[in-house]
Amino acid sequence: MIRIENLTVQFGGVKPIDGLTVTLDKSIVGLIGPNGAGKTTLLNVLSGFVTPVAGSMVVNGVVISEIPPHKRAHLGLRRTFQTDQIADDLTLWENVEAVADHAGYRTQAEAQRDVQRAIDYVGLGKRINRKGSNLTTGERHLTEIAKALIGKPQLVMLDEPGAGMSESETHHLEAVIRGIPAYCGAQVFLIDHDVALIVACCEETMVLDFGKLLALGPTKEVLEQPEVRRAYLGDFEAMEAAA
Amino acid sequence: MARDKDKMDIPPGTPLRRVMPILVTLGLAALLGPWLFSAYWLNTFTTVACLALVAGTVAMLFGQLGMVSLAQFALAGVGGWVCLRLIHGFALPFEVALLAGALVAAVFGLLVGLPALRMRGLYLALLTLMVAAAVQVVVDVVGFPDGGTGFTGKIVAGQRVLIQRPWIASSDAAYYRYVVLWLALGLGLIEWQRATMPGRAWALIRKSEAAATAAGVSVLRYKAWAFTFGGFLAGLSGGLIAGLNGQLDNTGFPVSQSILLYALTVVGGVYNWVGVIFAGLLVRALPALLNDHGVDGNLANAFYGFALLVSLIQGRKGLAGQLADFYKFVRMSRILEGTATWGLVSISLGLLFAGLGLAGFAGAFFISLIALLFRLVIPGVCWLLLGFFGKRLQDRAEDLEAALSLRLAQFFERQGWVPDHRLIKRLLNWIFIGVFVAWVASGVFDVPYAVALTLIWLSMTAKVGLELAAYPRLLTLRQRIDKRFPKPFAAYR
Numbered sequence: 001m002i003r004i005e006n007l008t009v010q011f012g013g014v015k016p017i018d019g020l021t022v023t024l025d026k027s028i029v030g031l032i033g034p035n036g037a038g039k040t041t042l043l044n045v046l047s048g049f050v051t052p053v054a055g056s057m058v059v060n061g062v063v064i065s066e067i068p069p070h071k072r073a074h075l076g077l078r079r080t081f082q083t084d085q086i087a088d089d090l091t092l093w094e095n096v097e098a099v100a101d102h103a104g105y106r107t108q109a110e111a112q113r114d115v116q117r118a119i120d121y122v123g124l125g126k127r128i129n130r131k132g133s134n135l136t137t138g139e140r141h142l143t144e145i146a147k148a149l150i151g152k153p154q155l156v157m158l159d160e161p162g163a164g165m166s167e168s169e170t171h172h173l174e175a176v177i178r179g180i181p182a183y184c185g186a187q188v189f190l191i192d193h194d195v196a197l198i199v200a201c202c203e204e205t206m207v208l209d210f211g212k213l214l215a216l217g218p219t220k221e222v223l224e225q226p227e228v229r230r231a232y233l234g235d236f237e238a239m240e241a242a243a
Numbered sequence: 244m245a246r247d248k249d250k251m252d253i254p255p256g257t258p259l260r261r262v263m264p265i266l267v268t269l270g271l272a273a274l275l276g277p278w279l280f281s282a283y284w285l286n287t288f289t290t291v292a293c294l295a296l297v298a299g300t301v302a303m304l305f306g307q308l309g310m311v312s313l314a315q316f317a318l319a320g321v322g323g324w325v326c327l328r329l330i331h332g333f334a335l336p337f338e339v340a341l342l343a344g345a346l347v348a349a350v351f352g353l354l355v356g357l358p359a360l361r362m363r364g365l366y367l368a369l370l371t372l373m374v375a376a377a378v379q380v381v382v383d384v385v386g387f388p389d390g391g392t393g394f395t396g397k398i399v400a401g402q403r404v405l406i407q408r409p410w411i412a413s414s415d416a417a418y419y420r421y422v423v424l425w426l427a428l429g430l431g432l433i434e435w436q437r438a439t440m441p442g443r444a445w446a447l448i449r450k451s452e453a454a455a456t457a458a459g460v461s462v463l464r465y466k467a468w469a470f471t472f473g474g475f476l477a478g479l480s481g482g483l484i485a486g487l488n489g490q491l492d493n494t495g496f497p498v499s500q501s502i503l504l505y506a507l508t509v510v511g512g513v514y515n516w517v518g519v520i521f522a523g524l525l526v527r528a529l530p531a532l533l534n535d536h537g538v539d540g541n542l543a544n545a546f547y548g549f550a551l552l553v554s555l556i557q558g559r560k561g562l563a564g565q566l567a568d569f570y571k572f573v574r575m576s577r578i579l580e581g582t583a584t585w586g587l588v589s590i591s592l593g594l595l596f597a598g599l600g601l602a603g604f605a606g607a608f609f610i611s612l613i614a615l616l617f618r619l620v621i622p623g624v625c626w627l628l629l630g631f632f633g634k635r636l637q638d639r640a641e642d643l644e645a646a647l648s649l650r651l652a653q654f655f656e657r658q659g660w661v662p663d664h665r666l667i668k669r670l671l672n673w674i675f676i677g678v679f680v681a682w683v684a685s686g687v688f689d690v691p692y693a694v695a696l697t698l699i700w701l702s703m704t705a706k707v708g709l710e711l712a713a714y715p716r717l718l719t720l721r722q723r724i725d726k727r728f729p730k731p732f733a734a735y736r
Contacts, residue, residue: 047457048456049453049456069456069457070456070457070459070460070461070462073456073457073458073459074459078457079457081451081453081454081457085447085450085451085453085454085457086450087443087446087447087449087450088450089446089514090255090443090446091254091255093254093255094255094443094446097443098443098444098446098447098458098460099458099459101440101443101444101460102444102458102459102460102461103459129253129254129255147458151459
């Protein structure tokens with residue numbers, strides 16, 4: 001469960017997140033909003049790459065505001081990046097193993113088993129010895145997810161995992177994301193522009209616009225709301241009326 | 244074809260398997276070196292081994308973490324200095340002083356690395372350059388312990404006192420082996436780390452520090468560790484240089500050498516341990532070779548600028564990277580065939596020349612081997628240089644060569660001759676290699692030029708003769724072997 005209170009981030013005169021207060025307790029939560037709404041900034045704040053000027057964040061009862069980013073990873077706050085971060089000259093296995101090295105496993109064997117399990121889970125079991133440079137875009141995104149599932153993740157934050165994927169790959173991705181809570185018990189926080197993916201995966205969705213909470217609730221209902229449609233999808237009725 | 248090869252999925256291999264080639268190759272070099280080389284060359288190669296160790300740390304920092312450190316050679320100076328002082332001052336055993344020097348250099352390495360925790364690229368390079376310059380200034384002002392007795396070791400008028408080498412390695416030959424074994428240990432440790440946890444963390448950091456942090460890697464700790472470990476090995480190398488000469492002086496570790504070493508490590512190749520050996524050879528052995536032949540060794544510097552340019556254009560993998568690319572394509576049948584024919588030709592020529600009293604067995608054996616090796620390598624190097632003048636020119640030259648070869652092959656076929664169509668290429672190759680390799684070999688192996696030339700041409704002729712004689716039967720055997728053992732070095736990296 002994520003509890004965010006009065007969170008404000010400021011870059012000079014810009015406030016990408018402005019007094020955000022929200023409690024997210026569903027197992028898969030979607031986050032949508034137009035470009036510049038503060039989605040990635042919120043992820044950066046949660047994972048510790050951006051320091052807020054005000055507000056507090058509590059994840060599963062732990063106040064995380066003061067913890068440095070790599071320690072947040074140890075705590076089980078895991079994230080992926082919009083541009084995937086796969087080391088080209090390591091194999092897929094080594095890429096995932098690099099995360100397992102720092103996930104606090106007691107024995108090597110335990111770590112190896114979990115690496116195998118995570119890779120199998122995202123469906124890349126046949127690619128373990130492929131070098132990072134030779135993976136396709138879809139495979140790279142899935143590898144990123146496998147990396148985020150290592151250890152004992154409590155919160156897995158996915159930043160546009162579906163970008164650049166084909167339709168069939170997206171279907172596979174849906175299944176992978178939906179299964180994460182059952183796989184490791186982690187809550188999933190999903191950012192994507194692909195509304196279909198959000199609808200397919202998320203029980204609950206929050207909408208940001210100019211750093212403020214526009215809507216929060218069951219995904220279908222949220223997407224029906226007129227102000228969400230206006231902010232995110234564009235005001236079709238207004239456009240049609242004008243035409 | 245290259246694409247296909249790249250896509251092959253190959254397990255990276257256990258750490259031990261990745262370290263083994265280093266230990267075996269350098270172990271052989273340590274064993275055979277004194278038997279092959281004259282005193283002058285043995286001394287040169289000992290220095291080469293010391294420099295290769297420093298180059299190894301440069302390559303580790305640049306290749307693994309993407310960080311440029313121009314201070315590594317200065318750190319070698321620090322290590323050497325401390326080592327000397329301790330021996331002069333307290334008469335410590337060589338190994339103790341060596342390790343103490345390395346430890347002090349490790350601390351300095353960490354200090355140099357501190358700014359690297361925040362800086363990258365050009366700024367880090369400039370900063371480390373300043374450190375190297377600072378070390379030079381300090382050394383100039385304070386002076387190395389350059390031969391006097393006592394802790395300060397300053398020479399006061401009168402005789403220089405040289406430090407004792409370790410008792411197990413007091414002769415030149417033994418000291419060469421001693422240094423090469425340290426090199427093997429150092430490079431082995433670097434490779435071991437590449438294959439284990441630090442290497443994976445470094446790879447993530449190189450990709451992006453944010454990604455590494457998100458993966459739970461403490462970027463700070465792993466960067467600091469790389470600099471500390473690099474400083475340790477560089478300092479070790481400095482102590483070994485001190486032991487080689489018995490002394491050091493304040494001109495030994497100039498800033499210019501630091502830059503040269505960095506540039507040549509890039510030329511040699513930073514992603515592969517073979518590259519740092521190349522770097523050591525380029526820094527010291529090539530000028531020594533030129534000097535040995537009465538050419539000013541500084542001429543090599545003129546060539547290095549060009550070499551750096553070529554290696555940057557060719558994708559920053561350096562000489563070692565290109566060699567590794569070449570190895571990936573080598574087939575099992577060719578390895579077996581090569582080992583058999585090369586061994587047969589070289590051993591029989593070695594025995595023949597030793598029997599006739601024209602050269603030592605080892606010298607003749609190795610000249611013959613080198614001739615066969617160059618026969619393989621030189622055409623590749625020529626194409627590589629052509630590529631420097633543009634892809635189109637290279638493509639055209641390749642087309643032309645293919646067309647000519649085809650014509651020639653068809654002509655041979657019509658005449659009913661042996662199907663070797665590479666006659667022209669080989670002839671040019673032979674003249675060039677004969678003249679050039681004989682020039683090099685006559686110096687290194689202490690053989691008269693005429694003998695070396697005869698040896699080289701004989702060995703290449705014998706190899707071709709063997710090939711032609713066995714050709715018809717060999718073809719099916721090759722195919723059978725290749726089917727069972729596909730390219731064995733494809734995983735090499």
